[in-house]
Amino acid sequence: MEKLWSKDYVLNIVGNLLLFVVFYLLMVYTTKLAITEFNVSVSEAGLASGIFIVGALVARLVISRYMDFIGRKRMLIIAVVIHAICTFGYHFIDGMLFLCTLRFVQGMTYGMASTVIATTVASIVPESRRGEGIGYFTLSITLGSAIGPFLGISLPQINPLYALVLCDVLSISLIVLAFILNITEIKVGFRQRVEVKSFRLRTFFEPTATPISIVALLGAIGYSAVMSYIGTYSETIGLLLGGSLFYIAYSIACLIFRPISGVMIDRYGNHVVMVPILFTMILGFVAIALAHSNLVLLLGAVLVGIGYGSIPSAGQTIAVQKVKLNKFSLATSTLYIALDLGNGIGPYILGMVVPIYGFRAVYMCSAIAALLAFLFYIGMIIKSRKENVVM
Incomplete structure (x- = not known):
């Protein structure tokens, strides 16, 4: 069996963990700062927090085109240095304009750094263990999403x-x-030099990674309701215990099942993993929507952890399967743009449901988004079999 746990693989995991701890810690810190220090509304505070994702999206669109021209290591160093400067900038925030500008620029550096690190990991893990390797790597995101908010609150x-x-x-x-x-580093060829001068859509997105990215987008829209509203929802329905333990249950499920899903993709193929996890995600959102006890709410957390929690790692594995090494950055960026976009627009879209139908309807809408992702993936299977292509 080919070696997976190299020094650089471990260092990439550590680096990604640090990046996401800072991301989630400052997201919580920023929202509270805007409300308490600058007396803005909750929606305005949300803008200060969410503009970070806009910056990340802009950066991912650009970095996927120019990463190999600038150099991956050079790009990473530039990103983390500016990221650190932005972090020091929080000591000097004196108003909302400064805060939003700082968040946007730091979001760009986060998008740059996370794309370089994820692309590097996909490049260095052995092909026969790619699903397993990416699965362990993305656990750093799960840990960051658990540690960061805890530190940001405490x-x-x-x-x-x-x-x-x-x-x-x-x-x-x-x-x-x-x-x-x-x-x-990847040596830039003549074709790549020609493509980078073009501004056609396909030069910003990897076509072979687009189908799985659409699945990820729909899943992220559904999950965004968990990120944004689960605390308020659990309080509204009188399940405070379930709400307080929700992310712990979600994180434990991710920690257990992400590596398993990666190993299964390597051994048995994409469909054996993707079909069950997408179906499980549907069940998870339905359980959250219908929860009348803490146990059912936590069951929903576990099911969503198994389902959506496996999408970033499984999705990246699938996204890079059909591309050459010099296209890994574009394929990875395409997937991450979909995930960021879903998490960015989801709260706004699903939030419009609350005044009319209430919070339970929000999670039923999440289940519908997950169902669309499931049906789209089934359509991908049918199409690939007609074309006699193994995905």
Whole structure:
């Protein structure tokens, strides 16, 4: 069996974990800062938090085209250095305009750095263990999404400065890691040089990665309701215990099933994994929508963790399967743009349902989005079999 756990593989996982801890910690910190210090509405505070994702989307569109021209390591170093400067900038925030500008620029650096790291991991893991390797790698995102919000809520209660100092330290650590990492550079060929001068849609997105990215987009729209509203929802329906333990149950399910789904893709193929996890995601959202007890709400958390929690790793594995090494960055960027876009537009779209039909209807809409993802994937299977192509 080919070796998976190399030094650079581990360092990439650590770097990604640090990046996502800072991302989630500052997301929580920023929202509270905007409301308490600048007396803005919840929606305006949400803008300050969400504009970060807009910056990430802009960066991903650009970086996928120019990463190999600039150099992957050079791009990563540039990203983490500017990221650290932005992190230090939080000590000097004096208004909403400064905050939103800072969040947008830092979102761009996050999009750049995360794309380079994810592309590097997909490039260095052995092809025979790619699903397993990406599965372990994306656990860093899960851990970051659990650790970051916890620190973002708990540290400011002790001293708001502690949260910012920790982010400063983690950002400096990212710079050190960027210099230590050995990153294989891709030699840019003539065709790539011609394509980068074109501004056609296919030069911004990898066509072979688009179908699985659509599945990821629909899943992310559904999951965005969990990220945005699960706390308020659990309070509204009187299930505070289930709401407080929701992310713990979700994270445990991700930690257990992401590596398993990666191994299964390597051994048995895409469909054996994707069909069950998409169906499980549907069941998870339905369980959340119909929950009348803490147990059922936590069951929904576990099912969504198994379902949506496996999509980033399984999706990236599928996205890079049919592309050459020099297209890994574009394929990875295409998937991550879909995930970011879904998480960005989902709360706004699904939030419009709340005043009319209530929170339970939001999660039924999430289930419908998951069902569309399931049906779209089944359509992909049917199409591939007609074309006699193994996906």
